[in-house]
Amino acid sequence: MSIVVTGATGHLGRLVVEELLSRGVPAEEVVAGGRRVEALTGLAGRGVRVARLDYDDPATLDAALGAGDRLLLVSGSDPEARVEQHRAVLAAAARAGVALVAYTSILRADESPLALAATHRQTEADLRACGLPAVLLRNGWYTENYAQALQEAAATGAVTASAGDGRVASATRADYAAAAAAVLAGEGHEGAVYELSGDTAWSFDEFAAAAAEVLGRDVSHRRLSTDEHVASLTGVGLDEPTARFVAGMDTAIAQGALDSTTGDLSRLAGRPSTPLTDALRGLL
């Protein structure tokens, strides 16, 4: 039995591999999969098995997966392409006879107003349809998504958002990776749906206060309407559809899309999620 991690060349997958090793999973039982295998040589040097694994190349999927493996399918980074890419991975997993598929979905995927949730809902449905034993890791927002907001706060003393009093229960990628590794290395998770998020949901007023504490300067929360947000984003060079997509995330946050604090993440990780101020300090 191997634990195969896709997207191991990326931020989250890499952290999951590190977590598996630090939890005592033998390196030779871990397969770090990615397109750019040259980015995985450091892991290979530590005994981790490395596989070229491209969602668009079924032969690489068949070569990487074996009967009885546990697979972490890290959602692809191209929302336009990923439903078909995930289908290709699930088809290969079924051919191989993997024992468990864990999929990184999105928080409250079944009801989320986030535009991004549609592709995750489809992959969740495909996962149910393929009949493989599965576990859903429905990830909320990474705190790292706000690195640019922190830079903006440092430069201008303001954080701009159009999320009103909406709250975000963010956690760091390392927190999500700890929860994923616990599932992959543990027992009894088949069929589970985990709503993974930070222990505390913060508002943008609270984000501004945390940024002020970390930066040692005054930071205010500049509340924008959706149209003002779109205009400010197009003003710094974003095309209109991208600006609407980004502002739409804040609209969804205002509707409560990312405020769930179920405690699933900290229970799985065996520790509290990283507090916002600590995470922001880490981003500096």
Ligand SMILES: NC(=O)c1ccc[n+]([C@@H]2O[C@H](COP(=O)([O-])OP(=O)(O)OC[C@H]3O[C@@H](n4cnc5c(N)ncnc54)[C@H](OP(=O)(O)O)[C@@H]3O)[C@@H](O)[C@H]2O)c1
């Ligand atoms: N919850 C959140 O806040 C949040 C934020 C952003 C993204 N996400 C989602 O979470 C995923 C993981 O996040 P991350 O921070 O680790 O993203 P990341 O650093 O961009 O990593 C994405 C990984 O997906 C791999 N990948 C993309 N297309 C692939 C393909 N066709 N075949 C094989 N591998 C492919 C990439 O491989 P290469 O290195 O070879 O390109 C990379 O390893 C993202 O892909 C996205 O779906 C979540």
